[in-house]
Amino acid sequence: MDLNELMTPDGMGNFSSEQRDTFVTDATQIRQMGRIVRARLAQTEIDGDKPWSARRRAAKVAGRFDRVAKLLEKAAAECEAIDATYGREVVALPQRRAAALEKKEQRRERRALTAKSAHALTQRTLAEAAQGLAADPRMAGQIPAMPQTQPLYVSPQAPTLPTAANDPLPQIHELYKGVG
Template sequence: MDINNLFTDAGMRAFTDAQRDQHMSDASQYGQLADIISRRLEQTEIDGDRAFSARIRAWKVGRKIRSMEKHSRKAAASAEALYASYVNQVLELPARRELAEARKAEKKAAKQGPAVLAAKSLDKTISHFAGSVANGIVNGTLPAGQGGEYLDAQVHQFPMAAGAEQMRGPRTVNDFFPRQEGRQ
């Protein structure tokens, strides 16, 4: 047998067919032998046998050759499984990988649509804030000499918006919940 020929589709098919046929032939011969041996031993009496002793003896001897038949049938099935596995794992693998790569590229292309939209949105946001820096607003503070956005009357109404907490220090719970009479 040429080992290089074994690693082709035709070579593997020929090998597994030969093995399968050999094992199936062996299995059928074992089955015929088991029948012959069992029938002959059932009819042969040995001195001192009781009722059904010959049948029990025939079954005990016959089951060994029936086991050989069973294993030959399994070996024939394994030969077919060898060919199927070779085709699946070796011959069809490049085509499956190519198909998987195409699907992966298709999914990637489908995902890039939302990514492009998100990138455009981020560009707009950056250009907006870059324009704010150009107008003089840096880190949320106005340059010296410009007035705040809130009127003086609103400073007392919205102290956090006007930066009043920086003048008084950090806020406490009492700033949010005024004291009532009778409570401390």
């Protein structure tokens, strides 16, 4: 097979299907040969054999045939995987990259719109807060001054509490007479 033809999607598909079919056919034939060998060796006794020795010997030899058949079936599966991997990693790669780039661009645009709307919302909220703070429209944008008031001081004398347990409690305004 020409390597230039092999590097096309159809060429890789044809190659892998031919090899797969060959390996599957070979595995089937080897498995049949293993069964035939097992049957013949199980019936062939060698001088000095104990009971069941021929069958054990036949199973050991036929097991090698089965192992070869399994390996050929795995090789057929790997040939099929060659075509799938080639299609995914070489043929479809440009489309996948373009789709991923498009998704990335869409995410970037959505994030930019979200950031822009959040910025606009913050600006509007700050403007409304500034309007609410400014009682005089001429003072919009300025921080209003805090009114200057004298602090209230608490009387340095401790309030007198009832001494006896049965005395009534005084009213709160009686405790702080003359304060302020």
